[in-house]
Amino acid sequence: MTRTALSLFAIAAAGLAAPATAQDESAYCASAFYAADLDLDGLLNLDELTAARDGVFESLDANEDGSISRDEYVTCEQGGFDARLARTAGRLAEGGTEALDAMWSNIAGDEDTVSREDFMASAQAAYEGNRDAEDRAWSHPYLGAADDEDLSELSIEQFAASSAFTFETTDRDGNDVMSRDEWLARAEQLEVTADQINHRFDALDANADDALDADELGRRFIDVTGDAAEDATVPVFDYYFMRNAQ
Ligand SMILES: [Ca+2]
């Protein structure tokens, strides 16, 4: 029995509903997503962010020596991205360029570019406007890479993470501005390269020793809250907006 099956069984045995974002650190390398918002209140507090960092650290540290090597990082992240991109590619193939073209109008209106900030703001508005809708179809522009099979069950965190993922994988030149051309090229250029993942590793490896410790990995999870007090919370949309900003 896998850890996921075990934990779901334990939840069922306890008579509790399984959360929409069940925790399983081994799943991180298979999905490039780790649910931090444990109480599903749309906010991330320091405890939740610390728990997420520790869970992701555990999944990245394949040989369990307490340090994340470059090889461990690239292997895990590439696996997660590839699986997620494969699902997205299938959905893009269903819709084709015509569908992408129509989505662009929803995202940016008549503009030829949209900033990361505006993209995430419009994603949040879309989520809040549709959270009670029965059918949130995959063709919604922000949900290109949704993890969940039942999109109507997406948590705000899954929606925010999917929106950020959509932006990351479309903003090919990484200038924090998505162009219409980049958007229309999604179906052909959907990939996360080893170079991009190595670049992330380098950005996290503050002391440049080619390994990540918990503090260095924590920059993705905890430092994004800034110097806020320990009881501070960050809205999930703000978190996913800030985490990978240049
Ligand atoms: Ca929370």
Ligand SMILES: [Ca+2]
């Ligand atoms: Ca290791």
Ligand SMILES: [Ca+2]
């Ligand atoms: Ca280091």
